Amino acid sequence: MDKAAMYKLTYGLFVLTAKDGAKDNGCIINTAMQVTTTPNRIIIVVNKQNYTHDMIMKTKEFNVSCLSEEVTFDIFKHFGFQSGRDVDKMESRSYPRAENDIVYLDEMSSAYISGKVISETDMGTHTMFLADVTDAKVLGEAEPVSYSYYQKHIKPAPQPSKNVGWVCKICGYVYEGEDLPEDFICPICKHPASDFERR
Numbered sequence: 001m002d003k004a005a006m007y008k009l010t011y012g013l014f015v016l017t018a019k020d021g022a023k024d025n026g027c028i029i030n031t032a033m034q035v036t037t038t039p040n041r042i043i044i045v046v047n048k049q050n051y052t053h054d055m056i057m058k059t060k061e062f063n064v065s066c067l068s069e070e071v072t073f074d075i076f077k078h079f080g081f082q083s084g085r086d087v088d089k090m091e092s093r094s095y096p097r098a099e100n101d102i103v104y105l106d107e108m109s110s111a112y113i114s115g116k117v118i119s120e121t122d123m124g125t126h127t128m129f130l131a132d133v134t135d136a137k138v139l140g141e142a143e144p145v146s147y148s149y150y151q152k153h154i155k156p157a158p159q160p161s162k163n164v165g166w167v168c169k170i171c172g173y174v175y176e177g178e179d180l181p182e183d184f185i186c187p188i189c190k191h192p193a194s195d196f197e198r199r
């Protein structure tokens, strides 16, 4: 099997936000799509390790901010490479709230879509949420960013070096050394050794 074929599927990149009581939080996801227009429904797929996942399980509501091609790597570091269990991701600036009182990203984002969960499907490492679209708004004219655009233009290029090593395919971090330990976790984005490739 040619696993590279899997990279020919197209994905976007999104900031997924939720609110549980006074707690706001958000994470990065790459799987969100409209599945029916009447009724207007979307699915999102979220890794169970994300704190935002547990908040949506409890509250059944979320916003999806559709990142644009203007997005910077800092947004991925801020929302994707640290956990809301350890830090308050919303304290650095104030974010606007949608009708559902959940924050959304109003810059580097083409639109936001609010969802109310109808059902959850356990997918092992992830949960797939099916949701009614309760609100949505276009925020700018910039093109929505695709995962391949992120890979080519937003993720920092690995620093050139003669040393052998392994490159994280998610964030570009370089591990220098002949053998990458099987249980290695990327210190930047926390992805496992399976997301590294030899350079």
Ligand code: FE
Residues within 6 Å of the ligand: 168, 169, 170, 171, 172, 173, 186, 187, 188, 189, 190, 191
């Ligand atoms: Fe990484």
